[in-house]
Structure formats: C-alpha cells, structure tokens
Amino acid sequence: MTVTDELLMEQVQEGDERAFEALLSRYEERIFAYICRILGDPDESRDAFQETFLRVFRKAKQFDTRRKFTTWLYTIARNVCFDRLDSKNRRGPDISLESLRDAGVDPTPDIEPDIRTTQPDPLAFAENQELEAAVREAILQLPEAQRDVMLLKEFEHLTYVEIAEVLHCSVGTVKSRFHYAFLSLKSLLSPLAGGYP
Amino acid sequence: MKCPDEKALIDWMAGETTGPEKHELDEHLAACDQCAKAVQALRQTESRIQSWKPNPLPKDLHGLVMSRVRRENTPADAPSFLRWLWLEARPALCGIALAVIWIFLHTASPTQQTSGPQAMLFCGVVWGAAYNSLFRLIFTDRLKKTLMDWKIAGVAGLCALSLAMLIAAVTPNPPSFETRRWYASVAPHIPEWVAILLPALYSLISLLIVGIVIAVTQKVETRRLILASGIVYSVLMTLDLWMCYLLDMRLISIPLLAIWITSVWAVSLALSWTLGRLCTK
Numbered sequence: 001m002t003v004t005d006e007l008l009m010e011q012v013q014e015g016d017e018r019a020f021e022a023l024l025s026r027y028e029e030r031i032f033a034y035i036c037r038i039l040g041d042p043d044e045s046r047d048a049f050q051e052t053f054l055r056v057f058r059k060a061k062q063f064d065t066r067r068k069f070t071t072w073l074y075t076i077a078r079n080v081c082f083d084r085l086d087s088k089n090r091r092g093p094d095i096s097l098e099s100l101r102d103a104g105v106d107p108t109p110d111i112e113p114d115i116r117t118t119q120p121d122p123l124a125f126a127e128n129q130e131l132e133a134a135v136r137e138a139i140l141q142l143p144e145a146q147r148d149v150m151l152l153k154e155f156e157h158l159t160y161v162e163i164a165e166v167l168h169c170s171v172g173t174v175k176s177r178f179h180y181a182f183l184s185l186k187s188l189l190s191p192l193a194g195g196y197p
Numbered sequence: 198m199k200c201p202d203e204k205a206l207i208d209w210m211a212g213e214t215t216g217p218e219k220h221e222l223d224e225h226l227a228a229c230d231q232c233a234k235a236v237q238a239l240r241q242t243e244s245r246i247q248s249w250k251p252n253p254l255p256k257d258l259h260g261l262v263m264s265r266v267r268r269e270n271t272p273a274d275a276p277s278f279l280r281w282l283w284l285e286a287r288p289a290l291c292g293i294a295l296a297v298i299w300i301f302l303h304t305a306s307p308t309q310q311t312s313g314p315q316a317m318l319f320c321g322v323v324w325g326a327a328y329n330s331l332f333r334l335i336f337t338d339r340l341k342k343t344l345m346d347w348k349i350a351g352v353a354g355l356c357a358l359s360l361a362m363l364i365a366a367v368t369p370n371p372p373s374f375e376t377r378r379w380y381a382s383v384a385p386h387i388p389e390w391v392a393i394l395l396p397a398l399y400s401l402i403s404l405l406i407v408g409i410v411i412a413v414t415q416k417v418e419t420r421r422l423i424l425a426s427g428i429v430y431s432v433l434m435t436l437d438l439w440m441c442y443l444l445d446m447r448l449i450s451i452p453l454l455a456i457w458i459t460s461v462w463a464v465s466l467a468l469s470w471t472l473g474r475l476c477t478k
Contacts, residue, residue, distance in 0.1 A: 015270055021263055028259060033251030042252060053262045057269065128248065135249045153211060154246050160213055178211070179204045186242040 005069035012060045020057055023069070028053075030156065031077050037139075037151050038081040048084055052077045071165045074152065078166060138188040146181035153178055198225045200232055206239055 005026070011019035031052060036045045055076050063072055139147055148167060152158045160178070164171045198221055201209075208214050209222050226232050 017263070017267060017270055020266060024259060024262060028262075029251070029254045032254045032258065036252040037249070042255075045252070046255060046258060049258055050262050050265065054265055054269070057266050131245065131248045132250060135245055139246070139249065150246075154243070155249075155251070160211075175204075175208070175213075179207055182207050182239075182242065183203060185246060186239065189242055189245045190238075 006065045006067075009060060009063050009069055010065050012057065013063070013065075020060075023056070024053055027070070027073060031073065034074070034151065034156055035077055035081055037155065038078070039084065040140075044084060048077075048080050052080045055080065068162065068165075070158070071162045074156065074158065074162075075166045078148070135185075135189065138185055141188070142181050142184060146177045146184070149174055149177040150181040150185070198222075200229060201225070203235065203239070206232070206236055210236065210239055210243065 003022070005023060008019040008023050012023065028049075032045065032049050035048045035052065036042060039045050039048060052073075056073060059076070063069070139150060142150060149163055152163045152166060153160075158166065160171050160174045163174045163178075167174065201222060205214070205222070209219070209226075214222055226236060
C-alpha cells in the first residue's frame with residue numbers, strides 16, 4: 001500500500017530524510033516540468049527546483065498535514081518562480097520565443113540528442129517541433145493570471161478547488177480564467193495542423 | 198436539455214462536472230451531433246496544448262537536492278554549536294592551524310628571520326582561509342537569515358580579531374607591524390593596542406558590511422560569495438601592501454611589488470578557494 005504524501009510529510013517534520021526523498025522522487029519530474037514552463041530557462045529552472053524542495057524541507061513543520069501536500073508543493077514552486085521573475089522585474093509576461101532567442105536561450109525543449117535523431121519520421125518530428133513551439137508561444141501570450149491557471153490545470157491536472165488554493169483566489173475566478181484561457185488558445189491554435197485528428 | 202455553451206463543455210472535459218449534471222450532459226452529448234462536434238473541436242485544442250512536452254529532469258538534480266538537505270539536517274543528538282563549527286568553520290580552522298604551526302617553527306629557531314614578502318604571503322594564505330570561512334558562515338543558506346544573530350556575528354568577529362591579533366603580536370614582520378609604525382608616526386597619541394586592533398577592525402568591519410549587504414539581498418550563490426570574499430580580502434591586502442610601500446620605499450621595487458601583490462592575490466585566492474572546496478564537502 002502506498003504511503004500518502006501527508007503521512008510522509010509527518011515523517012519529514014520529524015527530520016526523516018528518507019520520507020523526504022520519497023516525496024522528492026514522487027514529484028520531481030512534475031515539479032521540474034512545471035518550473036521550466038514558468039521560467040523558460042533550463043538553467044534557472046534547476047536553481048528554482050532546488051530552492052523549491054529545500055523550502056519544502058525547511059518549512060515542513062509549517063505544513064498542516066490535514067491539507068493536501070500537492071497544493072502546498074505547487075504553491076511553493078510557484079512562489080519560488082515568481083520571486084525569481086520579480087527579481088528580474090517580472091519579465092515573465094513579456095517572454096516570447098524571440099526574446100528567449102535574443103537572450104541566448106534555446107526555446108525548444110531540452111530533448112536528448114539521441115531522441116531527436118531516433119525519430120522514425122523526420123518530417124513528422126519537425127512538424128511536432130513546430131507545433132510545440134507554436135503552443136508554447138500561444139500560452140506565453142496569455143495574460144499571466146490565465147497562464148497560471150492553464151499550466152496548473154492542463155499540465156499538472158489540479159482541480160479548480162486545488163488551483164484556487166494555490167493561487168489564493170476563488171473557485172469562480174479560476175473557472176473563469178481557465179475558460180478564457182482555453183478559448184483564447186482554441187482560436188490561436190485552430191489554424192495549425194496536427195494534434196487531434 | 199438545451200445545448201450547453203462551450204464553457205460548460207470545457208468544465209465537462211476537465212472532469213469538473215459531477216453528479217446529476219454530469220449524467221445529464223453525458224446523455225445529451227451522446228445524442229446531439231452539434232455538441233459532439235463542439236467537443237471534438239475542444240479536444241483538438243486540448244491535444245495541441247498537450248504537445249508542449251515537459252523538460253526532462255536532469256539526472257543530477259535529485260542527488261543535489263538530497264545532498265543539500267542532508268547537510269542542513271542536523272541530527273538532534275549532535276551538539277549543534279560544535280557541529281556548526283565543524284561543518285562551516287573548517288577552512289578557518291585550517292588557517293589557524295597553519296598559523297600555529299608556522300609560529301611554532303619560527304619561535305623554535307629564533308635565528309631565522311622572516312622576510313616581509315614571506316610574512317605577507319603567509320598572512321595572505323591564513324587570511325584567505327579565514328575570510329573564506331567567515332563568508333561561508335555568513336552565507337550558508339541556513340545561517341544567512343540569522344546573520345544579525347549576535348552569537349554568529351560575535352563568534353565570526355572574535356575569530357577574525359583573535360587571528361589578526363595573534364599574527365600582529367607574534368610575527369616579527371606582519372602587515373600590521375608597518376601599520377602600527379605608521380599610526381605611531383602620524384598619530385603618536387594613539388595607544389599601541391589601538392594601533393594593533395585598528396587593521397583587524399577595518400578588515401572586520403569591511404567584511405561585515407559586505408556580508409550584511411549580500412545577506413540582506415539574499416540573491417547570491419555561495420560560490421559567488423566565496424569569490425567575493427577573496428576579492429574583498431585581496432582589496433584589503435592591497436591596501437596593506439601599498440601602505441607598506443608608502444612607509445618604506447626601500448622595501449621593494451615597484452615591478453617586484455606588482456609581482457608580489459599579484460602573487461599574494463593568486464595564492465591566497467587559490468588556497469582560499471581550494472580549502473573552501475575541500476573542507477566543506
């Protein structure tokens with residue numbers, strides 16, 4: 001039987017490193033992906049990822065084990081990312097593929113070279129890459145509040161209630177932001193090929 | 198049932214529609230072609246959104262986080278002050294050990310005179326290690342938030358001061374020797390003990406000012422801070438060296454002085470860095 005996150009957090013509160021490592025293993029991939037989507041820069045994401053889990057460890061005693069761990073974890077990850085964006089004068093909303101390229105950041109995902117070359121169909125792979133870049137740019141064009149909700153809902157699969165808790169707003173606000181974000185993306189992405197047949 | 202709007206369909210797709218409402222919508226979608234098409238269009242959008250693939254987790258990140266957590270996780274049964282001293286002050290302890298050994302060797306053979314450059318170089322090495330350690334103390338993540346804690350500031354200050362006084366009092370030709378002479382010449386009313394303390398104090402104050410500024414901003418990585426400590430130290434050493442030069446023109450020629458300063462910088466920075474890396478892993 002799988003031990004719940006909250007039970008593991010109780011052990012972390014006692015200073016149990018193994019319990020912390022179990023939580024890290026459970027969520028590291030999701031949290032890294034989430035941070036990368038917010039920050040865009042893989043190097044900065046590495047630092048933010050470490051800071052996120054160190055904060056989890058340091059603030060473990062402040063965690064109320066009656067609450068859901070994932071909500072708390074995403075709140076910390078988001079705060080770490082926005083602290084970093086704040087320190088860069090909140091450049092987040094202005095991120096575009098061009099600005100990323102200007103800044104010397106590869107806007108394409110950090111995919112291992114062997115994966116790139118082992119694609120069976122180079123044309124399809126190139127189309128997928130194009131689609132992915134377009135989706136990324138479309139999401140980055142969303143207003144910050146809508147993008148926040150979109151990332152947590154579509155990629156992290158949090159419920160409206162959980163997202164409201166992470167963002168400290170009402171469920172109605174979350175719903176409304178998600179609707180607007182989804183419909184904006186629908187109109188932005190509809191001219192593109194690919195995706196659902 | 199009346200055809201739902203797109204927002205209701207989005208909620209339904211997101212799994213946010215529950216209970217009788219969901220049941221009713223399921224039945225309607227199974228029967229209504231127009232709504233089925235609308236759902237298909239929304240699913241296409243969702244599928245495209247999902248094409249933004251996640252960045253793979255770098256292999257070393259798990260280990261990096263765990264090593265930092267282990268370092269922070271002080272066992273409850275360990276004496277916290279001694280553990281803190283052992284973990285964080287090892288470079289300074291190495292520096293002090295070097296100083297003690299050198300002083301012992303020197304006093305064991307009183308006929309051996311230490312030249313200015315040798316003393317400078319040695320003091321540079323010791324101070325490099327000490328500054329490195331002090332900066333590590335200040336900027337360790339766990340401790341930087343408590344920089345203003347008098348215990349930490351006091352211990353760090355006392356370490357620096359003790360070391361400075363030890364070197365000033367025991368070595369025959371330390372940097373502060375010339376400084377002392379300088380104070381005696383320009384301000385003879387200053388007591389000798391003040392002249393001994395002042396060089397250590399200005400070093401310490403500079404160190405603490407830089408430390409406080411960086412700690413307050415709390416945005417700098419430890420590696421950069423180790424480098425910063427070396428730079429601060431080098432600047433202070435340069436001041437000392439130039440003071441020596443101005444006090445006694447016969448001490449060393451200008452080209453040699455430049456080489457000497459550069460060597461002191463390089464050696465103390467390199468040693469400071471190496472000790473920091475070796476002793477705090």
